[in-house]
Amino acid sequence: MNALILLTILGVVMMFSGVVLKRNAAIRTLAVTGLLLAIIANVMDTYGIHFFNINIRGMMNFDRFALLFITIILSCTFIFFLLSAKDMEKVGINFADYFALIFFILCGIILTSSFSSLLILFLGIEIISIPLYILTGSDKRNLKSNEASLKYFLLGAFSTGLMLMGITMFYGYTGTFSVENLVIVEGMPSALLIAGIILLMFSMSFKVSAAPFHFWTPDVYDGAPTVFTSFMATIVKAAGFIAFIRLFYLSFDSLGDSWKLLIAIITALTLFIGNITAVFQQSVKRMLAYSSIAQAGFMMMAVLALNGPAMEGILLYIIAYNLSTIGLFAILIKMKDYTFEGFNGFAKRQPALARAAVIFLLSLAGIPLTAGFLGKFYMLKAVVQQGGYLWLVIMAVVMAAVSVYYYFRVIQAMYFKEGEAQSLEVSLFFKWTISIVAFLVILLGVYPQIIFKWYYF
């Protein structure tokens, strides 16, 4: 609750800071400091110090899992700000407004990660989506950005319609919007409820870009300004998954027979389409878009399993995926040429950045000793424990092997190909931050207990 109210105030403050503060550096400092305060407030919330006493009973429930996830997501945004906030200047002149919109998105993320009423889920998803439509189209003169924004808007609004229909059917059956303690009335035809669950599942799959509802993802991620693609592909996607898991964990777990097979099929399709299509991409940005679909396939396994290892694993997976992808995008933003050839000879020109990029790519591919490996391991473990979906586990392992190909193409271009590398303007601060992020990825791969200790203390 602390972080939610603080972030709302911060969003409004950032909106007006563009009028008062003339220098971009001052605006940036204000945003970073504000976010740091929000992280501290949220950690205090975890330890039982509440600044605000508002009765939200039946609407939201800030349990341990939700609070830990909020801390993780705010910290990832903090790292995103440190690495890429400077590059937002290049997008347009409304520098302060981008920060304001990002803070409002974070408010939406807090709502979706702590809802216990479908009303809050709906509001949270919308508060995430509407500022994102604006951020996607923020490069106003660029036709690609316009197109991405319109596509995202039309499909996003469509999936919201589906979600609302699902919520309505749920309400028609149960007579309440609360997702906790779902009571299944015996003897009544539950076709209404099953239809509602399936519509909710489809609309959430849209939001997390799981196949066959992924077709907007590559276009939108490719067209949006790269800084905001980085934000969308990591932090917003993670929030979508937490909402998905929370919804199905809280209320529909007992009805597992009716939806688990469908989720398994969606997962398999997502893994297959994401990985196979990523192999054929020529642009690293578009490859990362497909890679985000492929990683979504792995995260869908947590929705399928919904047991202990799945809940632990999704947190670890989200951290691993977010840190690696934010780091890779932060390097990509600095480049002018987004193709694989653009990375030729990169290691000679920028050895520090190349080293960090290798660690991020290894983590995404799931090589041991990185956080990405443990994330994938926990996902597979969760599905094996669930039982009955061994074919999915085998398929996931095969697809992880396929993913090594396209991640290693970047490493090969950086280290083993001769080429005229582009000159980048990189500050010493950027180099240090990205090295620390890379170190964190390795640290979590060796000592994942750091996260779990927070979860269970």
Place this chain on the structure above:
Amino acid sequence: MPVNYYIFLSLALFCIGIVGVLTRRNAIIIFMCIELMLNAVNLMLVAFSKMHHLKNAAINASAGSEGQVFVFFIMVVAAAEVSVGLAIIVMMYRNIHSVDINFLNRLKH
């Protein structure tokens, strides 16, 4: 009137909306179809709200009121979405002088 009539009406409206979104090519018309979907949901929510009220009024006098409150939230969010969506469509119109979504193929390689 039985609640079934309302359910069938709003499902029909919802399906018209979905078909419109999937087949039309004009961004404004697609947008109208999305609004139609949202309003079908509103109608269904109000019908369910009344149904739950009639069923549980004896136990709880305010039973079913949540559904009607939800409708207000949908209206507010739909209004916010309209303002952003029309701005995006206008932005695109300024650049290509058309609102036909067949123009949206620059990102396909």
